[in-house]
Amino acid sequence: MTDSSEKNTIRVALPFHLRNLARIEGDALIDVAAPVTIRSVLDALEARYPMLRGTIREYETGKRRAFLRFFVCEEDWSLESVDKPLPEAVVSGKEIFLILGAIAGG
Amino acid sequence: MSSVRVLVGTRKGAFLLNSDGKRKNWTVNGPFFAGWEIYHMKGSPVDPNRIYVSQTSGWFGQLIQRSDDGGKTWHQPGLPNEAIPPPGPPTAVPNRFSYDTSAATGKPLTTHQWYDGTQHPWEFKRVWHIEPSLTEADTVYAGIEDAALFKSTDGGENWKELSGLRGHGTGPQWSPGAGGMGLHTIILDPTDPKRIYIAISAAGAFRTNDGGAKWKPINKGLRSQYIPDPSAEVGHCVHHVAMHPSRPNVLFMQKHWDVMRSDDAGDNWREVSGNLPTDFGFVIDVHAHEPETLYVVPIKSDSEHYPLEGKLRVYRSRTGGNEWEPLAKGLPEKDCYVNVLRDAMAVDTLDDCGIYFGTTGGQVYASADSGESWAPIVRDLPAVLSVEVQTMN
Numbered sequence: 001m002t003d004s005s006e007k008n009t010i011r012v013a014l015p016f017h018l019r020n021l022a023r024i025e026g027d028a029l030i031d032v033a034a035p036v037t038i039r040s041v042l043d044a045l046e047a048r049y050p051m052l053r054g055t056i057r058e059y060e061t062g063k064r065r066a067f068l069r070f071f072v073c074e075e076d077w078s079l080e081s082v083d084k085p086l087p088e089a090v091v092s093g094k095e096i097f098l099i100l101g102a103i104a105g106g
Numbered sequence: 107m108s109s110v111r112v113l114v115g116t117r118k119g120a121f122l123l124n125s126d127g128k129r130k131n132w133t134v135n136g137p138f139f140a141g142w143e144i145y146h147m148k149g150s151p152v153d154p155n156r157i158y159v160s161q162t163s164g165w166f167g168q169l170i171q172r173s174d175d176g177g178k179t180w181h182q183p184g185l186p187n188e189a190i191p192p193p194g195p196p197t198a199v200p201n202r203f204s205y206d207t208s209a210a211t212g213k214p215l216t217t218h219q220w221y222d223g224t225q226h227p228w229e230f231k232r233v234w235h236i237e238p239s240l241t242e243a244d245t246v247y248a249g250i251e252d253a254a255l256f257k258s259t260d261g262g263e264n265w266k267e268l269s270g271l272r273g274h275g276t277g278p279q280w281s282p283g284a285g286g287m288g289l290h291t292i293i294l295d296p297t298d299p300k301r302i303y304i305a306i307s308a309a310g311a312f313r314t315n316d317g318g319a320k321w322k323p324i325n326k327g328l329r330s331q332y333i334p335d336p337s338a339e340v341g342h343c344v345h346h347v348a349m350h351p352s353r354p355n356v357l358f359m360q361k362h363w364d365v366m367r368s369d370d371a372g373d374n375w376r377e378v379s380g381n382l383p384t385d386f387g388f389v390i391d392v393h394a395h396e397p398e399t400l401y402v403v404p405i406k407s408d409s410e411h412y413p414l415e416g417k418l419r420v421y422r423s424r425t426g427g428n429e430w431e432p433l434a435k436g437l438p439e440k441d442c443y444v445n446v447l448r449d450a451m452a453v454d455t456l457d458d459c460g461i462y463f464g465t466t467g468g469q470v471y472a473s474a475d476s477g478e479s480w481a482p483i484v485r486d487l488p489a490v491l492s493v494e495v496q497t498m499n
Binding site (some may be wrong): 032059068101 | 141163164165167169182186190196199202204230381410
């Protein structure tokens with residue numbers, strides 16, 4: 001059984017503007033307790049960087065903002081359940097959790 | 107020594123333009139929030155170092171930024187830039203604008219009219235206009251799209267809707283203009299803290315006399331040929347409203363066609379377009395020391411959003427409307443096809459009143475002599491969305 005108190009350090013790759021908002025360079029390193037899911041990663045990301053609240057998920061619905069997509073191990077997880085456990089490669093920090101802004105609009 | 111600070115919001119960032127009272131030599135700082143749409147930025151009349159900004163993007167949504175040092179540094183109100191935040195739920199959510207549907211203070215969210223005449227749910231898009239209180243640096247109002255009015259009393263850390271506006275009854279008849287259904291004008295009466303005027307594209311103008319609990323449409327006398335009832339109570343596309351602080355009952359309006367005037371706090375309007383070459387436009391403003399001196403920028407038409415004959419001209423009336431004169435010295439008189447958006451004109455309060463406006467072509471023009479002559483401060487900014495000016499004496 002997974003120890004829910006166990007923390008995993010997740011590497012989150014943010015778009016340029018969100019890195020600027022959070023004032024970080026490179027990937028955000030976020031400690032997330034199991035189970036590691038899209039929801040728990042974003043909860044932890046926003047708790048650590050509250051200036052990102054509302055920029056990835058809409059405030060009222062909690063849904064992913066329309067012009068952002070989530071990629072995991074080179075697969076598009078944007079339409080996956082936010083409570084689906086992320087792959088071990090992401091949980092271990094070997095792979096990133098990628099938040100990508102659409103290039104639509106130039 | 108007096109100085110002015112011009113706050114310029116553009117499609118790709120904010121700029122601060124600074125000069126001394128002569129307004130001839132300028133320093134340009136920015137872009138701040140590079141790459142973001144800065145719909146509006148405005149300084150507090152109480153504390154000139156306090157500046158609020160509406161920062162928005164289709165990708166990442168709405169942010170509010172604040173400076174407490176005159177634009178040197180910025181932060182989202184209540185959110186630490188560097189420190190690790192304490193555990194627990196946040197005490198500040200400066201970017202959250204939630205329509206108030208609470209049983210205690212809210213109104214039903216209802217729907218509003220959509221472009222095709224059907225009813226459409228209210229949805230938050232962005233903050234169009236920020237209006238700091240005249241008396242308290244931490245009190246600030248925000249006009250949003252889809253049209254509603256919000257207020258913060260903690261410097262922008264938290265916002266609460268003044269839901270009496272959206273809920274006073276005519277809301278379902280409001281419909282968006284081409285740019286959306288934005289609450290773009292907020293005017294605070296300096297003689298009565300409970301009186302506020304607002305204007306919405308394309309619902310019209312409204313007034314509260316009790317600090318925002320109850321509102322009434324103030325559109326009587328407006329005539330809009332493009333709506334089923336041209337004299338309807340609501341549905342008029344008001345582009346901007348201006349008021350001189352010494353005359354809070356006198357309002358001037360640039361409408362989607364027509365320049366209008368009210369002498370009774372908006373209860374009645376009359377047209378003062380007079381001899382304007384075209385009465386379509388977006389901006390309107392009032393000279394800081396001459397309450398009957400107005401400025402507009404006539405735009406050819408609602409189909410062609412650029413100046414007549416390629417000549418960029420400000421028109422001035424010294425009679426409160428009807429009689430207008432062109433001001434062109436120093437402005438491009440050929441091949442100029444820019445627009446001047448509704449929040450992109452401002453005046454300073456120096457003795458010889460300075461007038462400023464920004465264009466969609468990225469120019470910001472200044473006049474240090476009440477409009478007699480103009481010169482560009484900058485020519486190549488991104489498209490200008492808003493211009494405000496702070497006068498420091």
